[in-house]
Amino acid sequence: MKFLETTGNYILFMRRIFAKPEKARVYFRGVTDELEKLGLNSIVLVMIISFFIGAVLTLQTAYNMSNPMLPRYLIGYLTRETLLLEFSSTIVSLILAGKIGSNIASEIGTMRITEQIEALEAMGINSVSYLVGPKIAAALVINPVLYVFSVFVGIIGGFLAGVSAGIVNYDDYLNGLRLDFNPYYVTYSIVKTLFFALIFTSIPAFYGYNVRGGALEVGKASTRAVVDSSITILVANLVLTRILL
Amino acid sequence: MIEVQHVTKFFDTKRVLDDIDATFEKGKVNLIIGKSGSGKTVLLKSLIGLLPVDEGVITFDGREITGAHARNMKEIRQEMGVVFQGGALFDSLSVLDNVRFPLDLFSRATEGEKRERAIASLRRVNLENVETLYPAELSGGMKKRVAIARAIVLRPRYLFCDEPNSGLDPLTSIVIDNLLSELTHEYGMTTIINTHDMNSVFEIGENIIFIHQGKKEWEGDREMLLKTTNEALDEFLFTSKFNRMVKERIA
Numbered sequence: 162m163k164f165l166e167t168t169g170n171y172i173l174f175m176r177r178i179f180a181k182p183e184k185a186r187v188y189f190r191g192v193t194d195e196l197e198k199l200g201l202n203s204i205v206l207v208m209i210i211s212f213f214i215g216a217v218l219t220l221q222t223a224y225n226m227s228n229p230m231l232p233r234y235l236i237g238y239l240t241r242e243t244l245l246l247e248f249s250s251t252i253v254s255l256i257l258a259g260k261i262g263s264n265i266a267s268e269i270g271t272m273r274i275t276e277q278i279e280a281l282e283a284m285g286i287n288s289v290s291y292l293v294g295p296k297i298a299a300a301l302v303i304n305p306v307l308y309v310f311s312v313f314v315g316i317i318g319g320f321l322a323g324v325s326a327g328i329v330n331y332d333d334y335l336n337g338l339r340l341d342f343n344p345y346y347v348t349y350s351i352v353k354t355l356f357f358a359l360i361f362t363s364i365p366a367f368y369g370y371n372v373r374g375g376a377l378e379v380g381k382a383s384t385r386a387v388v389d390s391s392i393t394i395l396v397a398n399l400v401l402t403r404i405l406l
Numbered sequence: 407m408i409e410v411q412h413v414t415k416f417f418d419t420k421r422v423l424d425d426i427d428a429t430f431e432k433g434k435v436n437l438i439i440g441k442s443g444s445g446k447t448v449l450l451k452s453l454i455g456l457l458p459v460d461e462g463v464i465t466f467d468g469r470e471i472t473g474a475h476a477r478n479m480k481e482i483r484q485e486m487g488v489v490f491q492g493g494a495l496f497d498s499l500s501v502l503d504n505v506r507f508p509l510d511l512f513s514r515a516t517e518g519e520k521r522e523r524a525i526a527s528l529r530r531v532n533l534e535n536v537e538t539l540y541p542a543e544l545s546g547g548m549k550k551r552v553a554i555a556r557a558i559v560l561r562p563r564y565l566f567c568d569e570p571n572s573g574l575d576p577l578t579s580i581v582i583d584n585l586l587s588e589l590t591h592e593y594g595m596t597t598i599i600n601t602h603d604m605n606s607v608f609e610i611g612e613n614i615i616f617i618h619q620g621k622k623e624w625e626g627d628r629e630m631l632l633k634t635t636n637e638a639l640d641e642f643l644f645t646s647k648f649n650r651m652v653k654e655r656i657a
Contacts, residue, residue, distance in 0.1 A: 183511050271497075280494035283454050283566075284508055285483030 174367050177289035178297065191295030192302075199261050199296065199362075200303030206260065207253055207307050208314045211244070214252075215315030216322030218243055223328040236329045237337020240319040241312075242346075249311035250350040251398050254304065254357035258390040262365040265296060266386035269369030270379035278370070293366040297359060304358035305351045349405045356401060357394050364390040407432045408453065408564065408596055413462030415448055422448050424620040426462070430598050435590050435610045438600045440617035441642060447568060449617060450600045454488055454566055455479055466564060484512050487557030487595075489567040493549035495541040495556070501528070502537035505556045512560060527555040531585060547578035551585070558589060565590065565597040571606055579603060583610045602642075604649065607631065616642070632656055 182188040222239045269292060272278050281288040316338065323329035329337075365386035372382045408430040415423035422445045430436040440446045451457040453464060455471055464472050466482055474482070495504050506524035513520060525537065531551040541549060550570055557565060567586060571579040587610040590597040601607065607614065608628050616624040618638040626634075632653060634640055644650045 187510050275492055275497075276490040276494040277496055279451075279456055280488065280490055280496075282456055283483065283486065283488040284511070285480040286511060 195299035211311040211315040212318035215318030219319035219323040233333040234337035237334035244315040250353045258361040263383045266365035266369040266383040270372035300358035300362045304354040411463045434612040437611040437614045444617045445620040485563045487562035487565045489553045493553040527559040531555045567599040571603045
């Protein structure tokens with residue numbers, strides 16, 4: 162029952178996000194600010210994680226290929242496929258759900274308990290659309306970009322780890338990267354990143370917006386936002402994979 | 407002028423406002439006083455339109471806001487300035503951006519004009535050279551003054567203040583009180599202040615309503631307060647020995 166009520170409230174909340182903005186220019190400024198806050202500030206984290214995961218993927222693939230009949234270029238191939246299909250879209254989005262999600266929930270929750278949201282409403286501004294709209298728009302733009310960055314950096318990480326450890330050479334790794342490349346996988350993953358961006362911005366915003374009480378409730382909302390958006394991303398991943406592949 | 411007729415508000419089954427009738431006059435400092443939990447903040451938020459009332463009618467110069475169409479309500483909201491208890495300044499914006507925020511959304515003035523109007527508004531509340539500071543860098547009194555500057559930047563017809571003196575020292579409270587009183591008379595606004603600060607009541611209250619357990623118990627001006635025979639109001643105003651002594655001396 163509680164789940165249905167929360168879902169219903171979330172749908173009503175989403176309807177308010179897509180209302181006509183009061184002044185497009187102010188909203189556009191909000192989007193550029195959020196691009197910096199949500200996107201640029203996450204690039205370094207995404208690159209570091211992608212680099213090391215790419216490196217570990219290569220090493221683990223090589224470790225599991227003890228059969229000499231298996232060609233070494235499969236190391237590059239499997240690293241690419243893992244990054245392209247799952248890691249750089251789903252896992253990076255889960256990481257961002259933690260970083261960005263808690264940030265959004267606590268920011269909006271604090272605005273709620275310090276009456277900043279009421280101040281917006283009192284001015285006649287649709288506070289949901291004003292506060293959450295730019296965050297969603299920015300995430301929809303930046304998440305596919307982060308995905309592309311993640312794939313490239315992960316592949317570089319894998320290459321450096323593989324070559325420096327002497328388990329694969331440059332030509333084999335490159336051949337593996339080129340082997341049986343299906344461009345649709347990129348489309349599939351970018352579609353996923355768009356859905357995930359919507360999830361890891363709107364769910365934390367919903368919890369933050371509906372905070373009642375004080376700092377303790379903001380903390381609880383932040384935790385709940387991260388947990389629920391992570392679970393929703395995992396479920397959405399399964400559904401989208403079933404539909405798109 | 408703002409008129410309230412038979413306003414009732416429930417929270418679940420609890421009646422928090424009970425058949426309130428009141429008139430808040432233009433160009434006057436109207437005070438809503440009462441103990442914590444008496445319903446005065448609910449009344450103020452109902453007047454602003456942040457809380458819908460369950461029964462009754464609220465009109466702003468003849469325009470009904472209870473049940474008003476969203477577009478009409480939006481127009482009336484742009485004629486309101488609201489100062490919240492903690493100031494409710496936007497943390498991510500500088501002082502100047504906070505004050506010019508309503509202009510950015512509702513004014514067609516040029517960037518230069520908006521800036522000038524925001525600075526003029528800050529000067530009017532006696533704040534200078536703070537434009538680039540952020541709310542976290544301001545004292546409590548400065549935050550309140552910035553909030554007032556933001557509230558008056560669109561030259562509102564109605565000004566609402568929710569406990570503007572909470573958390574301030576007595577001296578700063580008087581500065582804020584006098585500022586609100588001056589602005590009310592200067593701009594001819596209908597100002598409604600929600601307070602339980604006794605200094606404010608006797609310093610600037612021109613039309614005062616006393617709320618007790620969700621009901622309007624008393625209405626009058628500050629001179630009439632001293633002669634009140636209403637038990638709840640007398641208890642509220644003169645609980646402290648000092649206040650009671652002052653009352654007896656005056657009597």
